[in-house]
Amino acid sequence: MYNFEYKNPVKIIFGKDSIPKVADEIPQHSKILMIYGGGSIKSNGVYQQVKDALQGFELHEFGGIEPNPHYETCMKAIEMVKYEKVDFLLSVGGGSVLDATKFIAAGALYGGQDPWDFMKHRYEIEVQEALPIGAVLTLPATGSEMNGTTVITRVSTQEKMAFGSPLVMPQFSILDPKCVFSLPDRQVANGFADAFVHVIEQYLTFPVNSPLQDRFAEGILLTLIEEGPKVLANRNDYDAAANFMWSATMALNGLIGAGVPQDWATHMIGHELTAFHGIDHARTLAIVLPGMMHIRRDSKKEKLLQYGERIWNIKQGSDDQRIDQAIQKTVEFFNSLGIPCTLPEYDVPKETIGKITERFKTRDSKLGENKDISYKEVETILEDRL
Ligand code: NZQ
Ligand code: ZN
Numbered sequence: 001m002y003n004f005e006y007k008n009p010v011k012i013i014f015g016k017d018s019i020p021k022v023a024d025e026i027p028q029h030s031k032i033l034m035i036y037g038g039g040s041i042k043s044n045g046v047y048q049q050v051k052d053a054l055q056g057f058e059l060h061e062f063g064g065i066e067p068n069p070h071y072e073t074c075m076k077a078i079e080m081v082k083y084e085k086v087d088f089l090l091s092v093g094g095g096s097v098l099d100a101t102k103f104i105a106a107g108a109l110y111g112g113q114d115p116w117d118f119m120k121h122r123y124e125i126e127v128q129e130a131l132p133i134g135a136v137l138t139l140p141a142t143g144s145e146m147n148g149t150t151v152i153t154r155v156s157t158q159e160k161m162a163f164g165s166p167l168v169m170p171q172f173s174i175l176d177p178k179c180v181f182s183l184p185d186r187q188v189a190n191g192f193a194d195a196f197v198h199v200i201e202q203y204l205t206f207p208v209n210s211p212l213q214d215r216f217a218e219g220i221l222l223t224l225i226e227e228g229p230k231v232l233a234n235r236n237d238y239d240a241a242a243n244f245m246w247s248a249t250m251a252l253n254g255l256i257g258a259g260v261p262q263d264w265a266t267h268m269i270g271h272e273l274t275a276f277h278g279i280d281h282a283r284t285l286a287i288v289l290p291g292m293m294h295i296r297r298d299s300k301k302e303k304l305l306q307y308g309e310r311i312w313n314i315k316q317g318s319d320d321q322r323i324d325q326a327i328q329k330t331v332e333f334f335n336s337l338g339i340p341c342t343l344p345e346y347d348v349p350k351e352t353i354g355k356i357t358e359r360f361k362t363r364d365s366k367l368g369e370n371k372d373i374s375y376k377e378v379e380t381i382l383e384d385r386l
Helices: 017-023 046-053 071-084 097-106 176-180 185-203 211-233 238-251 264-278 280-297 302-313 321-336 351-363 377-385
Strands: 011-014 033-038 058-062 089-094 133-136 150-155 157-163 172-175
Touching: 011 017, 011 238, 017 046, 017 133, 033 071, 033 097, 046 089, 046 157, 058 071, 071 097, 071 150, 071 264, 089 097, 097 133, 097 150, 150 264, 176 211, 176 238, 176 321, 185 238, 185 264, 185 280, 211 238, 211 302, 211 321, 238 264, 264 280, 264 351, 264 377, 280 321, 280 377, 302 321
Parallel strands: 011 172, 033 058, 033 089, 089 133, 133 172
Antiparallel strands: 150 157
């Protein structure tokens, strides 16, 4: 196992009807900006629950954060934060709203010209300060509720980029699994697929003798596989919703990734598919991952065989046959959620592969757990998905 440091200060408040507890978590006399998306919280009653709980606070609102949140919209919110002298940000929504809130929290206090610097120069410019954040999470998927990552899209340049800082980790996140009840099938499927691939990015690399992390990861994968059909079949199954929500949080709160190599190349390539074609984040991962497993079958061999055996019970055949079966099972899992896994099924033309490859070439990126995936491998992986 590698050396590591691990600290996760996010207070999780989990359970049925826990949203009113938000009032206990925000310091008295705070000037709050409640940030939300396109209106789902108004139709499912979450908005009203938060408003009722926060009577007595100075509460401002900023709605209209898009899925794959836009830099341009965040900049408008930053203006509002400065104008109203807000000192606490409350995200009420899914991963997009929370990611936007993180960007706003850091951007509002940034001394430089443009907070996009955090994305563009992510290895040179660090966040120095950020407004405090709280979250009411309405969609299990990203793990954003318990991590310090944010992913923002700049519409004008068709770029989707990330930065991370412990300063934008929420002080608390409220997870009421009843929020799952109002999710459409598409978002449930996305949530399961995104969480699944988060685990894979931290698990399907090479062995470093970390059996505990491996079994945590496998436990999350198996739970997602079991609970997915239950949530899709019955949206009001509270227990399945709760298991879904906690699995998604655990998939990306740093625990399973501590002390082990991490990949994230599937995510980096997937972000480009969203940037160019607006495809839902989780679906881009379902497209790229089978290609990644196929093309990286040698460097990932031992973990691919372990994954096949422990997750899909594949024990027969040569190594190559077992790896092929593991890839096939992964595709079938995504398909069972209603998620297609090839580029033509999303009407992505072949020319997009060239555009994405060019971006990685310009950035001189080296992706993956071995930092050996260059633009050439990116091209091969995407061609595998045609
Ligand atoms: O905008 P509203 O009206 O709220 O509707 C949303 C949105 O249309 C709706 N929704 C959310 N909760 C709902 C609901 N509808 C009914 N009932 C509810 N309870 O669902 C739609 C999608 O929401 P969004 O927040 O975009 O989804 P998700 O949570 O999957 O977030 C995706 C974003 O997170 C980023 C992705 O790249 C993408 O931009 N990621 C963030 C990560 C992180 N911070 O660690 C890691 C991930 O890998 C990912 O990259
Ligand atoms: Zn993801």
